[in-house]
Amino acid sequence: MSIRKWVSLFLKTLLLGCVVGLVIGIIVQWHSQLHGLRDGHISGFFINLFVIFVLGGLFSVISQMGFFFYLTLHRIALGIFRSHSRWGIVQWFLIVVTFVDFIYLRYKAFGHGESVIGYLIPPVVLFIIALVIAEVKKRETNKIAYIPALFFMFVVTTLEWLPVLRQKENSMFWVMGLTLVVCNAYQMLKLHRLLKETQ
Structure with a gap:
């Protein structure tokens, strides 16, 4: 892939992260934002929006770092295991371990007698989204x-989501998580199209 296409992917993902972060931030903080406007804190309202916009861009950069890290890891792992099937088995194992840890570690840290159902929702939703993106990737390539997708x-x-997964759910939990999901899905589905254009 040429430098021009890589820069284009970087900038588009950055802009996407800013916009998604802003939209999700407004949605999850709607009540507090509206309350601030009613109290006449207009400058604070716009400063908060700007901060969320910038954070969305930061999360998109984290997403891109994770994406290129995985592309490198994937090539190294194929060289080590010398087979897509063997590397695929390892990836399935890591998916299962991550899924269990996602639920168990957060429940252990924050559950305190609560129902485990609430702690199932984020990993299950993320897994369903991952299945959909992987299926689209498979059909297009x-x-x-x-399995890699x-x-x-x-x-x-x-x-990538770990910084806020270590905390109790709050608005930033959803802003960061959904921004990462959208940016990661965009990069995953855009890469093979860019590579086709280069050929």
């Missing part, structure tokens, strides 16, 4: 792309 969308997104 080939069947061996399924699923692994990236679930495991790498979870690792």
